[in-house]
Structure formats: structure tokens, C-alpha cells
Amino acid sequence: MTEKQTVERIKLPEKLGFMLFSTSNNIVFNFKNLYYLTFLKMILRIPVFWASTIVMIGTIWDAVNDPLIGFWSVNHRFKSGEKIRPLALYFALPWAITIVLMFADFGLSEAWTIFLCIVIYLVFEAFYTFLCIPYNSMGALATNNDEDRKSINSFRSLGGCLGSGIGAVCVPLLVKGVFGGLKSDIYTADDAHALLYTAIVMAVICVIGCLTHYYTSKERIHQKSTDEAHIGFMETFKMLFSIRSWVFNMLFILCYGITTAIVMNEINDYAAYILGDSTKATPILAFYLIVSIATALTVGAYDRKVGRKWTMISAGLIQAVGKIPFIIFPHSMVTICINAISTGLGATAAFVMFNTNRNNISDIVEFKFGRRIDSMVSTCDNLISKLAEALAVWIMGIALAGAGYNAALGVAQSASTQNTIIALLGWVPAIITLLMAYFAAKTDVVEEYKQEQAAFQSRQK
16 A cells, blocks of 8 residues: 555445455354254254364354464465455355355265364365455455544444344244244154255355345455565564554454453343342343444544544443442342443444454555555454354353352352352443553554555655
8 A cells, every 4th residue: 555545435335345355254154153052963964072072163263264274375376366355255155155054964874974163164264264364355455544444344234233133033933933944842753854954144244244235245455565485474473463453452352352252241140149030131232222322423533522542442441330329229120221331332432442453454564564464454353253252151150050050040140150240240341441552552553544645755866
């Protein structure tokens, strides 16, 4: 890119393409998360140990393959001269096919069924990583205008919220209402057909989202340097770790991922075991969803007033402050809703900001080293997000196990279990979000961008 490369402003259809891809992905993953374990255990009759092992192996591979595939992409260029965008075209159908295969019963022996499920899951996660590269990297390559980048990330966040909402409501309706499956505790061939037909619908949704994103987007930012020499794996990490903003942005994402995962998962436990009614999780999550959508639409204006750093700091502080009423009055429906609202507001603002940081970090790397490694930046962000989710699950599991949680007790959980659930929704995320605000204060991407741009311009004279 030149010192001030002029590109056309991003128009609404392109932003909607980013949004639709996010929406489709979230719908598909909502379906997978809801029904894949059920399919393995109840339809394929795989023992629970092996069913959990299949998911565990796939999850580990999902994290490991991010930097590997990102590294491949750094050193690859398509015949069109593009680095990223064609991946959304080439891997749309393969990923869609693996979604269907994941919910297909091939009638094999137990051992071969387990083996085939592992292979399909690994391929599914690899194809998804290929698709995530254009989705996460194109914000930097579509434009160098920060306002447009923030707008793209706001639309992505909005799409994610819509996808989660649509998935939560429509996927069960599709499985049970349209295809007539999973209506009783006794699983039959009709249930297998219902899940397979729903998987086919998910595949169509996936292809529509990917192709819309591909055909509405455009790579406008290109590496100025003609140097196309192979970049070593460790060299890419040396580049990234030399960028102070990248290090603190990763730590910011880690805190974001842990606290969001804990709060979103524990709301269901809170409704069931503290309020005594699992259906009360629905209005709590509805508040979260509504505020998230509103924040996605307005965070850009707030950022223009206070700046990137203070928007990120606010994202952490708002969540921490929102936990205080809940910590004081932990058995109140009002305070848990305040908790959810503050999470929706702060987490959505954080999502838009750290993704915009990612776009700027790609530019900083080029200013400093003359090479664009957008795919490596995005896949490392994916890796830290997945590690954050895994860490959150570990924290919840250790805490609840230590408190004596027993699913067989239902609402009659021990006082220590109830207190642990309250802590996981209160002071634990409050501490993590304060740490998140601290890392935000250390993450001055805008200033580092200006410094490296000035140094780059000086070298060109």
C-alpha cells in the first residue's frame, strides 16, 4: 500500500455481504452445537466417551489449524492476483458438504463410524478455517478507511447477533416442526432424517452466505512491495510479536473471550438453579441480544467521539460496573438483566474494536516489514479466541466440580454450587473485565499506526 492509498468508500451491499456471512455462520454453528452430540450418541449410538472424544479432537484441531492454514495463506497468491477473497468461493461448497456428512448415518460398524466421524469433523474444521480467513481478513483488504473498517465490523457483529437469534428460534423449529424430528426421548429413523434434512438446509444457508460475501466484496488494498519471497513460519511470529499493539490486542481478546463465554454459559445455570425456572434464561438472553444489536449500530459514533483506546477501555469498565448490582443482589431478576445488558454492550463494543485493531495491525506489519500477512493476523486472533473459550469451559468445570455440582439434583443444588454460579456471573467476570480494560489502556493501535506510517514515509523519501 502507498503512503495514502486512495480507495473507494465501502457501500452498503458490501457491508451486508459481511453481515450475511456472519449470520449464516452463526446459524450453522447454532445447529451443530445444539444437535451434533445428540446425533452421535442417540442416532449413531456411539458411546458417550467416544462421542465426547470426537468433539474434543475436533476442537483441538480447530485451534491448531488456525496458524497453520494462516501461514499457508501468507505465502499463497491466486491467479487473479488476490490473496484472500477467492477462499470464500472455493471452500463454500466443500464446507457445506461436510456439514451434511456430519449428520449422515452410513450404517457402518461402531469402530468405522467413530473413525469416519473424526475424519469428517477434522475436514469440517479445516474448511471452516479457510473460510474464516477472507471473513476476518477482508476488512483490512477491502479498505484502508478506518470508518469503513469499523462499519464492516459493526455489520459483522450485527450479523452474528441475528444469526444467534435466528438459530436459537428457527433451528429447533426446523428440526421438530418442519421435519418432525426429536419429538420424544425415543430416537427413531425419523429423527435421523430430520437432522439430515436440517443439515442440508444449513448447507444451503452456508453457500448463500459465502457466495454473497465473495461477490459483494473486493480486495482493494495490495502490498506495495513486490517482494514475494517465502516467509518462514517463525518469521511471521517474530513480525507479530514486534508489534506492541498486537500483543496487547491478543490479551484483550483473551479476556473478552473468557468473560463472554462464562457469562453466556452460566446464565442458563443461573435461571435453572438460582431462579428455579430454566425458561427465565430466555428474557435475560433477549436483553443481551437486543443491546448487542443496538450497540453494533451505534459503537462507531461513540468511537468517533472518544477514540479507539477509550472505547476499548469503556468496553471493559461497562461490563465490570454492570456486575456490581448483581454482586450485591445476586437473586434478583433485575440485576441479572443489568448484568446481561452490560455484557451485551461491552462485549459488542469490544468485538468491533479488536477487529478494527486487527485491520490496522496488518497495515502496521506492512509499514514495518514491507509484507502483508493479513491471514496470519486473523488466524492468530481465531486461535486466541478458541483458547479463551476452552479456558472458560475449564474454569467453569473446575469451579462447579469443586463446589459439588450434581446434575441429578436438579434445582436442589447445594448452597456452595449456587454461590459458585453466582460468583461465575459476578465477581469472576468483573475481575477479568477490569483486566480487559487494563490491556485496552496498553493497546494504542492508532498511535502505533501513525508512528510506523511516519517511519515508512520517511524511508520512501
